[in-house]
Amino acid sequence: MGPPWTRYYLKIADMKIAFHGAAQTVTGSKHLVTLKNGKKILLDCGMFQGMGRDTEAMNRDMGFDAREVDVMILSHAHIDHSGLIPKLVGDGFNGKIFCTPATKTLTAILLEDSAEIQESDAKFSNKKRAQQHLPYQEPLYTSADAERALEMLVPVEYGQWANVIEGVEVMFTDAGHIIGSACVHLKINENGKLLRLSFSGDIGRYRDVILKSPDVFPQADYILMESTYGNSLHDPGDSTPELLLKWIRDVISKKGKLILPAFSVGRTQEILFALNQLELENTLPDIDYYVDSPLSIEATSVVKSYPSYFNRNIQQIMKTDNDPFAFRGLKYVKTVEQSKQLNYLNGPMVIISASGMADAGRVKHHISNTIENSRNSIVFTGYCEPRSLGGRLLAGAKEVGIYGVDHQVNAEIGSIRSMSAHGDYEDLSQWLSCQDPKLVKKLFLVHGEPDVQGEFKKRLLKKGFPDIMIPERHFEIGLD
Numbered sequence: 230m231g232p233p234w235t236r237y238y239l240k241i242a243d244m245k246i247a248f249h250g251a252a253q254t255v256t257g258s259k260h261l262v263t264l265k266n267g268k269k270i271l272l273d274c275g276m277f278q279g280m281g282r283d284t285e286a287m288n289r290d291m292g293f294d295a296r297e298v299d300v301m302i303l304s305h306a307h308i309d310h311s312g313l314i315p316k317l318v319g320d321g322f323n324g325k326i327f328c329t330p331a332t333k334t335l336t337a338i339l340l341e342d343s344a345e346i347q348e349s350d351a352k353f354s355n356k357k358r359a360q361q362h363l364p365y366q367e368p369l370y371t372s373a374d375a376e377r378a379l380e381m382l383v384p385v386e387y388g389q390w391a392n393v394i395e396g397v398e399v400m401f402t403d404a405g406h407i408i409g410s411a412c413v414h415l416k417i418n419e420n421g422k423l424l425r426l427s428f429s430g431d432i433g434r435y436r437d438v439i440l441k442s443p444d445v446f447p448q449a450d451y452i453l454m455e456s457t458y459g460n461s462l463h464d465p466g467d468s469t470p471e472l473l474l475k476w477i478r479d480v481i482s483k484k485g486k487l488i489l490p491a492f493s494v495g496r497t498q499e500i501l502f503a504l505n506q507l508e509l510e511n512t513l514p515d516i517d518y519y520v521d522s523p524l525s526i527e528a529t530s531v532v533k534s535y536p537s538y539f540n541r542n543i544q545q546i547m548k549t550d551n552d553p554f555a556f557r558g559l560k561y562v563k564t565v566e567q568s569k570q571l572n573y574l575n576g577p578m579v580i581i582s583a584s585g586m587a588d589a590g591r592v593k594h595h596i597s598n599t600i601e602n603s604r605n606s607i608v609f610t611g612y613c614e615p616r617s618l619g620g621r622l623l624a625g626a627k628e629v630g631i632y633g634v635d636h637q638v639n640a641e642i643g644s645i646r647s648m649s650a651h652g653d654y655e656d657l658s659q660w661l662s663c664q665d666p667k668l669v670k671k672l673f674l675v676h677g678e679p680d681v682q683g684e685f686k687k688r689l690l691k692k693g694f695p696d697i698m699i700p701e702r703h704f705e706i707g708l709d
């Protein structure tokens with residue numbers, strides 16, 4: 230139940246939707262649909278990331294009772310959409326979780342990894358708490374919770390209607406965002422009345438280098454739509470391989486290290502594909518390229534195992550190059566010891582490591598080791614939440630704290646915006662172009678920063694969508 234003022238909108242018997250995450254922010258995707266008969270369907274169960282000191286508390290209190298959720302639907306594997314599933318299970322959820330087959334495979338490796346992080350973070354913070362005589366705090370979830378969660382995943386192929394619960398069917402369409410990513414479409418039949426609700430998940434780009442374009446979908450009555458880049462156009466100028474080449478040549482001249490923070494799933498493969506392109510064109514500089522993340526290594530092999538999800542461009546390349554994610558000089562770093570060894574090696578070299586916002590993972594160590602030396606460059610390849618380490622560096626911070634130590638920012642900081650896995654406003658508009666705006670009773674903008682969402686709302690009003698809402702976290706509203 231939301232705060233008292235939200236109930237103003239509700240009639241007792243209404244179907245309802247509540248926005249428990251990715252509401253005026255870009256992480257923590259979580260939307261709860263309550264049917265007239267009281268059954269509850271959860272769309273995504275994502276973790277909040279990079280929200281500073283609030284992150285922990287926001288992840289501990291999801292805003293609803295996990296035991297009351299009957300069924301869950303997962304749009305894609307990214308942790309900001311899937312990361313709290315083990316907590317949901319640990320808190321008593323015991324239903325099915327529908328997703329695409331590739332999402333099932335990717336989610337398995339991401340959640341196992343995330344559970345290990347939760348356990349080791351809890352160990353670390355409990356040591357500190359013990360020194361301060363504070364009580365022991367359980368980890369957000371454990372590997373056992375993650376294992377149980379993975380048993381609940383039910384794969385459904387794109388384009389097929391599947392029964393999720395009495396009176397409710399789901400169909401996935403390709404969202405073009407990462408391998409297996411889906412837009413979620415619900416047909417809800419109650420008391421002889423049909424309601425169609427579509428949830429975009431994260432929308433990719435039309436004409437992506439690897440993935441197929443986002444697919445069209447049936448007319449919806451209600452739409453929940455991401456709006457990360459609702460106010461901007463991606464740079465159509467230089468291509469990703471060219472931009473990467475510039476940065477690589479620059480660190481070669483400085484004999485430095487080029488650090489590329491990248492999401493394990495999606496961005497890492499896109500960088501590898503771009504470097505492979507340079508090799509095919511005979512322009513790839515002959516230096517060492519390290520992928521320093523066990524998760525990224527696993528994710529790359531999962532991505533390779535779903536070639537039928539690739540677009541025609543890459544399938545064409547694969548006719549002559551059977552591994553479009555591998556090239557001369559590429560080295561995979563698995564162990565922590567090998568990762569630490571990189572600190573003692575001299576450049577030039579390229580290190581690709583997770584996480585993308587540099588808030589966690591091995592890349593955070595590489596940044597703390599390289600940031601004070603002007604020979605090095607740190608180049609972000611995706612969206613960074615403003616409060617994350619990546620966000621602060623991109624905003625021009627002259628000094629940043631990493632693991633409790635202050636560092637002068639002397640390395641060059643940059644970003645390659647051409648690489649976003651999220652569509653820009655033209656992509657988002659194109660995604661909506663299969664809909665008759667007048668038939669959409671309400672369009673909810675989720676997964677975006679408020680100022681961006683405000684601008685996007687104005688654009689959509691001009692396109693004829695009559696009712697657009699930008700809900701706050703825990704806001705609940707009736708659907709009829």
Ligand SMILES: [Zn+2]
Pocket residue numbers: 305307310406431
């Ligand atoms: Zn995503």
